[in-house]
Amino acid sequence: MAKSTDIEKGSDNSSSATPSLASIQKSTSDHNVPFIPATLTVSGLRYEITIKDQPTEGKKSLFKKVPNIQRALLSDIAAKARPGRVLAIMGPSGSGKTTLLDLLADRQARNLGKIQGDILLNDVPVKDYGSIRKRLIGYVTQEDDFIETLTVLETLTFAAKLRLPRTMSNKDKMEKVHAVMQELNLTHIKDTKVGGAVIRGISGGEKRRVTIGIELLSSPSVLLLDEPTSGLSATDALNVANAIKELSTKGRTVILTVHQPRSDIYELFDDLLLLSQGKVVYFGKAQSAAAYFEGLGHECPVGWNVADYFYARKISFSAEANMSQISVDLITLHQDTPSNEGSSSSTEDFAKKYADYVATNPQAYLTQLLKEHESASEKVERDALLSKYKKEYTSEYATTTFTQTMLITQRSLTNLARHPTIFQASVVIHIIFALVVGSLFSGLKDRPEMGATSFNMSISLFFITSFLATMTFSAMPQFIIERSLFLRERAAGMYRTSAYFAAKTIVETLSYTILSVVFVVITYFLIGLKGSLIYYFVSVSVFVNVALSLIAAIGAGAENSEVGMSILSLINTMAMLFSGFIVSRSDIPRGWIWAFWASYYQWAFSGLLDNEFSDGSAKGTATLMYYGMDQLEWLTKWRAVLILLGYYILFRVIGLLLLLAKRA
Incomplete structure (x- = not known):
């Protein structure tokens, strides 16, 4: 001893x-x-x-x-x-x-x-x-x-x-x-x-x-x-x-x-x-x-x-x-x-x-x-x-929630403008693929077997939504990386979870809306779409932000980006499968009809169909009948946008709750 x-x-x-x-x-x-x-x-x-x-x-x-x-x-x-x-x-x-x-x-x-x-x-x-x-x-x-x-x-x-x-x-x-x-x-x-x-x-x-x-x-x-x-x-x-x-x-x-x-x-x-x-x-x-x-x-x-x-x-x-x-x-x-x-x-x-x-x-x-x-x-x-x-220090946080939100928003926008792969590369990629998609479908003719329906326009609308939703996948790894920083800063008492999530929502919504508008402008004129351009702006932007909100919700709860990507791929594939394009609503088995109504793809696709083909023409009416839209008179294109907004809010709330429950 x-x-x-x-x-x-x-x-x-x-x-x-x-x-x-x-x-x-x-x-x-x-x-x-x-x-x-x-x-x-x-x-x-x-x-x-x-x-x-x-x-x-x-x-x-x-x-x-x-x-x-x-x-x-x-x-x-x-x-x-x-x-x-x-x-x-x-x-x-x-x-x-x-x-x-x-x-x-x-x-x-x-x-x-x-x-x-x-x-x-x-x-x-x-x-x-x-x-x-x-x-x-x-x-x-x-x-x-x-x-x-x-x-x-x-x-x-x-x-x-x-x-x-x-x-x-x-x-x-x-x-x-x-x-x-x-x-x-x-x-x-x-x-x-x-x-x-x-x-x-x-x-x-x-x-x-x-x-x-x-x-x-x-x-x-x-x-x-x-x-x-x-x-x-x-x-x-x-x-x-x-x-x-x-x-x-x-x-x-x-x-x-x-x-x-x-x-x-x-x-x-x-x-x-x-x-x-x-x-x-x-x-x-x-x-x-x-x-x-x-x-x-x-x-x-x-x-x-x-x-x-x-x-x-x-x-x-x-x-x-x-x-x-x-x-x-x-x-x-x-x-x-x-x-x-x-x-x-x-x-x-x-x-x-x-x-x-x-x-x-x-x-x-x-x-x-x-x-x-x-x-x-x-x-x-x-x-x-x-x-x-x-x-x-009279309160738990040194600054107000509003100040926290503004500071985090400012930091995120600065990062967005400077980072070569987060936003700048995304703009270039969206422009390139918009030119490819626009030129591809501008030369695509309607198939004779489709009868009076417009195959060219309907498949282009589905492809636009599918491509834009898939493009948001790149946000998953970055979201996981930034989540690690968020957990450390929150644990240090720098800001509230709500302030961080509000700032992220502002920046992500703004950036992906810009990307959506750039993509829509190019494809709209190259393909020769006839519906309201304003509606395309609104509908596609909301839909892309729904997909992004889903990523935010999964990223908030997933252990790592690999797990998050697996879950996201499963949900996105199911939503795409039951969108009403691959299998029309009338042909979906009764036991699976719930998946059709749950698919956020379906609401975006239905709204775009209504915007493009509700002109009263024979081809437009036949196209709506083919996809079963003629039986859904209550589902107008703006109601579809409102439902998509509901999905956007739902996924954002789920993401916020998961972040609140996440431990450092």
């Missing part, structure tokens, strides 16, 4: 004393946003989820109901993070690092399982802070989701206008943006596009710093970062780590998860929380961790990266190879794995040894930290800052 002094061995790379409140306020440029230094304390935290029990091989039964059991993802977690220090949470995959961070940030994990224990911010339960807790605790996720056509400055400005108080002037908001860019060394790339899959932009490390900058805008007391260096080059990872360390020196409480950092990055950590299988195997100063495990009989070899050493339980020296070899993982052992010495050396043992150490050593790091509390004068000062903070 490690002695009480072992855990404090080694040099500490920063002072253990918490920076004074006065020095923090002096070093933090708040620009009307008060900064509140805060200590985050976790005590007795346990998190359980309900899963299906895994029956043994002999007890498996196809018809036997599998009972639910409770599985603990986190067990008795206790730690304390202080202002001015970086707390690193380490552990193997599946150890509960991200789950713990989600709980600290009050994200969706809390709603999926049962949580016990306390999470305190300045000795006050986090939930007692109400709606401002999402601003006091910033959360930087692993994903860097951005609108790739916006510059760094535009990205941060958009976030500032949504996250900073409405009482704050635009000048002060821009000063805050420039202060954050300077703090994170982003000023030199402020006019560079963020970039992404299509547009080349800034580096991965710079993107990560932009993501951090978005969280810093609201001056959070605690900054949580999930794997901030993962996926980055060695240089970018070190730059990000240095930026994070610099943030902590200005009084912020920084907590990050990291898997196996390089030694130069590990040296930047002040405190360390080691997890395995949801249990604590070490909490203390980062530079004292090696000494603690040495006290347990696991000495770190000279020259080894300490972070690598945590993942090696036993080191054996090979005389032949003249090198040390890792035999077994230190903190990733399964509980049923026996050691070479014949005694259990499992994760359970390491957690128990740490728990015994804390229980029997009054001088243990955790014990000493839990004894620390604010002085009366510091509490008064912090309460005053908190009162000022609450006055700045």
Whole structure:
């Protein structure tokens, strides 16, 4: 067992004393946003989820109901993070690092399982802070989701206008943006596009710093970062780590998860929380961790990266190879794995040894930290800052729903105008195919076997609707990509779901209406259609937006674009099959007639038929009779448009409800 002094061995790379409140306020440029230094304390935290029990091989039964059991993802977690220090949470995959961070940030994990224990911010339960807790605790996720056509400055400005108080002037908001860019060394790339899959932009490390900058805008007391260096080059990872360390020196409480950092990055950590299988195997100063495990009989070899050493339980020296070899993982052992010495050396043992150490050593790091509390004068000062903070943020969202909608609409329109593949390419494609379709059907003659009916015009109308509906399929992948950004921004409290969906509806409806009008104008004159051109504009535009709304509804609920496309293809094929063109209404079997009335294709096609052939001519009347329209006198072309509008509203509402239910 490690002695009480072992855990404090080694040099500490920063002072253990918490920076004074006065020095923090002096070093933090708040620009009307008060900064509140805060200590985050976790005590007795346990998190359980309900899963299906895994029956043994002999007890498996196809018809036997599998009972639910409770599985603990986190067990008795206790730690304390202080202002001015970086707390690193380490552990193997599946150890509960991200789950713990989600709980600290009050994200969706809390709603999926049962949580016990306390999470305190300045000795006050986090939930007692109400709606401002999402601003006091910033959360930087692993994903860097951005609108790739916006510059760094535009990205941060958009976030500032949504996250900073409405009482704050635009000048002060821009000063805050420039202060954050300077703090994170982003000023030199402020006019560079963020970039992404299509547009080349800034580096991965710079993107990560932009993501951090978005969280810093609201001056959070605690900054949580999930794997901030993962996926980055060695240089970018070190730059990000240095930026994070610099943030902590200005009084912020920084907590990050990291898997196996390089030694130069590990040296930047002040405190360390080691997890395995949801249990604590070490909490203390980062530079004292090696000494603690040495006290347990696991000495770190000279020259080894300490972070690598945590993942090696036993080191054996090979005389032949003249090198040390890792035999077994230190903190990733399964509980049923026996050691070479014949005694259990499992994760359970390491957690128990740490728990015994804390229980029997009054001088243990955790014990000493839990004894620390604010002085009366510091509490008064912090309460005053908190009162000022609450006055700045009087509601859950910093801006009104109308402002949120306008800002998101403006961002989407900017992206639409700049992105080479979203709208610009769609315009070109629609023009090209309109010319192809128009020239194709302009030379197509009516078939003699069709009698007096107009084969040329009717098939052209069906093809126009089919092509335009299919063209909207390209919106599905983009919708899924933007949904990821939406979930992150909504979780951060930037805007309401309704504001986002209203903005998306405005932009999508406007853009696809323009595309529809361009297509109709070209095909109308090339084919030689005779019906009302205004009606074609209205009907086709509404129909295309119905198809787009269906995509929005499916995209809001689908797990990924592949699943969404499969569902969309099925629904679209069924709607096309029962449109009344491939099989006329009178020939559809009685058992399938409901599919005819449910098909949104049918309402569009019927309205276009009425518009083109209700001129009283013999051919027009015969065409309406062929498709069974003569028996539907109540179904006028404008009523068909109204029904399509009903579909449009229905699909949009379904999409909104699915987004509201979607978890981050």
